[in-house]
Amino acid sequence: MRGHMxxxxxxxxxxxxxVGIxxxxxxxxxxxxxxxxxCATRPGPVPGRDGLGFHVEAGLEALGEADTIxxxxxxxxxxxxxxxxxxxLREAAFRGARMVSICGGAFALAAAGLLDGRRATTHWQMAATLAREYPKVTVDGKVLFVDEGQVLTSAGVAAGxxxxxxxxxxDHGVQASNAIARVLVAAPYRSGGQSQYVPRSIPEPLGDVFAATREWALAHLEEPLTVATLARHAGVSERTFGRRFxxxxxxxxxxWVLRARVDLAREMLERTALGIEQIAARVGVGTGANLRLHFQRILSTTPSDYRKAFAGKLA
Structure with a gap:
């Protein structure tokens, strides 16, 4: 089989x-x-950055065959x-290829006109330049990545x-993504809306406390979590907790808690035979009706359709 190129x-x-990511x-x-x-403009050597170069065997014809670029x-x-x-790039987008950029790669998509009328991001150091050079693009330099359907842009380096x-x-569901994340020793999931870089007015060690609270919340999703509960666990006021979160x-x-619950439901739909009502109770959303509502709002699908698409993807 040809596979997804x-x-x-x-x-x-x-x-x-x-490139390596x-x-x-x-x-x-x-x-x-x-x-x-x-691939590159033509096969052969491609100068890289930071003293490293590349040698590629494919030219631009690869873009004409690719499913994702x-x-x-x-x-x-x-x-x-x-x-x-x-x-x-324009021809590939026109035929429906999925277009993605990492860091400054957004400038190439913007130059091709593929970001016009869309929301996009790039490394926070270059966001102002992207916005100035391409005023038809709505640039958000604070987030890790932006998913606009066919076109996705991400921030600097590790956000790739x-x-x-x-x-x-x-493409394949939570279980497949988590399996790759484990191999890469990477965080299984950081939301696109997560901040790239935020100057801290609170001492940095507090970041460890908040991370511990998020980890604790993930282990207690079936419980009635509130801002007060989470702030109490972190040992700060609700106002401070909400702002820093x-x-x-x-x-x-x-x-965040709701998305974590939906994420856990996705994993349970993939790897268990539990019914929708049982899963809803175990992830803390109460009823199957609530779970269906949240799936529709966040994922634009239903739990049943999600299970049909992704259950049993991995052995």
Whole structure:
């Protein structure tokens, strides 16, 4: 079988880490039918950044075959991009390929016009430049990644892990994504709304306390969690907890708890035969009707349809 082809477009000065992340996540060894193919304007050597270079065997023809195209960050992203590359990106998007950028790769998608009228992100240091150079793009330089359906953009370097795992979750479900995250020794899931970089007015060690509280909440999702309960566990006021929680995760505490409950429900739908009502009770949303409502709002599907799509994906 041909598999799902993921073409990684290496532009001059490509960032080694940005390239390595999708190469690892979409490696065929994970058994998910992905095929990662590095490509460039033409086959041969491609200068990289930070003293590392690449040698690729595929040219732009790979973009014409790819199901997903990922543009890693590259040197001087605000500079001109080869018009031939831009045409190839436009053609791929027009035929329906999924378009993804990591870090400064967003500039190439923007130059091709693929971000016009969309919300997008890039590394926080370059967000203002992207917004200035491409005023038709709604730039959010605070988040880890933005999923606009066919087009996804992510922030700097390590955020590439988050968006790639997010794609695996979209394609194959939570269990598959978590399995790859374990192999990579990476966080299984950081939401796209989570902050890239927030200057701290509170001593940094408090971050460990909040992380411990989130970890505790994940182990007690079936219980009636409230902001007061979580703040008490963290040992801070509700006001401080709420403010810092939004800074850390991009969500209010109760939004985060709800998404964590839906996430746990997804995993249970994939790997157990429990009924919808049983799962709803175990994840703390009460009834099957509530679970269906939250699935529709967050995932635009139903628990039953999700189970049909993803149950038994992994042995």
């Amino acid at each position: 993921v073409a990684m477009l290496l532009l001059p000065g490509a960032s080694p880490l940005d 999708p190469a690892q996540v979409f490696a065929s060894r994970h058994g998910l039918n992905y095929r990662a193919v590095p 990922i543009v890693p960050g590259f040197m001087n992203p605000a500079g001109p991009v080869d018009p031939v590359v831009l045409d190839a 892990i988050d968006v790639c795992l997010h794609l695996v979750r979209r 939004v800074e850390d995760t991009g969500y209010t505490p109760m939004q």
